[in-house]
Amino acid sequence: MQITLKDIARMAGVAESTVSRALNDKPGVGKETRLKILKIAKENNYRPNQLARGLAAKKTNMIAVILAEMDSPGNIEIVKSIEKAAEKRGYQIILCNTNNQEDKEESYLSLLESNQVDGAIFIGGKLVGSHLLKASFSQDNRIVLVNRLAEENFFTSVLTDYSQGLYKAVEHLLKENFKKIALVCGNRDNLVEEEKISGYKNALRDSGLEVNEELIFSTANNRQAGYNVFLEIIEGDVIPDSFISTRELTTIGLVEAIKMGGYFIPDDFAVVGYGDNILTSVIDPPLTVLGEPVEKLGKSSLEFLLELINEKMDSQQIKVLTPELIIRESSISKYN
Amino acid sequence: MQITLKDIARMAGVAESTVSRALNDKPGVGKETRLKILKIAKENNYRPNQLARGLAAKKTNMIAVILAEMDSPGNIEIVKSIEKAAEKRGYQIILCNTNNQEDKEESYLSLLESNQVDGAIFIGGKLVGSHLLKASFSQDNRIVLVNRLAEENFFTSVLTDYSQGLYKAVEHLLKENFKKIALVCGNRDNLVEEEKISGYKNALRDSGLEVNEELIFSTANNRQAGYNVFLEIIEGDVIPDSFISTRELTTIGLVEAIKMGGYFIPDDFAVVGYGDNILTSVIDPPLTVLGEPVEKLGKSSLEFLLELINEKMDSQQIKVLTPELIIRESSISKYN
């Protein structure tokens, strides 16, 4: 049997409440008593039952990180950053993978509803913009969204500035003399994809070019989808000379399809990918990418969440971080 | 305020215990009463407080998956497989990343000690073979190890048969006429690395070749380490004609270093990597690998753990799964 507070209290000859206060660094315990209790607890390798503690204190010091895509290296980096920040603040994270399934997003939310965690961070995901609003979470102030925007800003978000990122990417490709730039974005089931499109369009317009809607594609974030979208594109009416692909895994598939088709990058098609990670750097040729500010995304989201939990901040804040264009071989025109 | 069991009981005009039994599908509740309670609970969107439930029932239906390396795609696949299996059995997993830090392994173990989870699965990690033994976990029967073996088999393990895998890999390279095969394995802080080495040695010996210890290397599992180990190797006394690299990330770095050095794969050096995942398949050239049985590793480990938890199995079982050699370009000799 596990050793409990009561046991420690008995051994120390004091009340449970005193032990509790001593162990939690709370005032109201004499120095000597405290030391004695600490010693006994240590000697007996006492571990507080976190369930009981959470139940009584209505606080668990755990937060859920609900992740839509565990395959994306960028997401993993965000998680690691959250974890690092959480550790500093005395919180533990529990990672929940939803595989982009809405029902799993919902089921993991029950961790919040059932008080197992003090707050939750969503990285990506679908649910976030829609159902959630209807549900009782609409003014729940223990939720932070990463790279997702809720309608009417119901939740606090930490975002990559996709609009500006895409703007930069288009600018870069234009400067390299690519004129027909295809945009491959994610499924348009969330607001950030519209951001990407708007950045893309703005950049074209500001350069006096017109937007061809036929060059804008949406697809799921996986290798196969990226592969397929290329096949679809080269059979279309308008053949681009370059791609901006905004999801990590899609990008990989796209590049594979290009090469499989016997085309060369960047000679036949230039490619700008997304996410400065092992995948995009290892693939041949190394990809020019919009580097996601993963470190900051993670850190900021955790900090926002803690402020929300501790009621030092109102809901509905939004923080926007700028991605950086990292230029590698895949987008450098030979003719420059 | 959250709605509680008591509230439901009041609304339904029954005792809390009846509500509890109704909601948990336990016998002792009349059909009508049960239906009525279920209805009321549903209407009020009742969510049981899992902390209270866990405290009272001494069971949380959560298990911790303690992961040493979150960057490795193979590990992620294992996690996904565990998750899938867990869902079927009504368990939720919480993922804990240790980044190979022993102290974090220890701190996550407190999830077990403090009753927040019913069991734990370790994927990789250091602690597992050593400290843990000394600690009070030595006969804890709620722990399963993946790809790790505890000394004297203190824990139940699910293992890849590295010995056999390496044997196959060596055989393959020999058949392709590579004679001086270097082995790059992980840090020798755990028993499975010895398995690899023994498989490697056996295969050589069985082919009548002698083992050159200078061709056996150990390194951490990351890109940089793989890069460095190649630099070290080509400056050594014995230059190999091929590599078997048994860690995913190391392998990537190794390949990069080979290419960076102006060498060609497989012409100058053949490479057999580890793990049939996006990284090894996307890199140029696609790598021959020992495909880890990730799906089975995950599923088996979860099933073992549940059997342990439910006391249907004694501790100290071991299951060994065979990796499959997946032959791609990186190890095919031009001269065959």
Place this chain on the structure above:
DNA sequence: GCAATTTACGCAAGCGCTTGCGAAACGCTG
């Protein structure tokens, strides 16, 4: 139609902890 089962439900204790409140003990001032 009555005793013997079975079924349905309530009571209350208890899981291990936190915390508000009051009592006791202490030190200080004048």
Place this chain on the structure above:
DNA sequence: CAGCGTTTCGCAAGCGCTTGCGTAAATTGC
């Protein structure tokens, strides 16, 4: 040394749930 404020500590309630046990009601058998 009386009177005061502090500090230290114990008491007990309570967090929301589960579960063993007891009793009343429903069911069965003959």
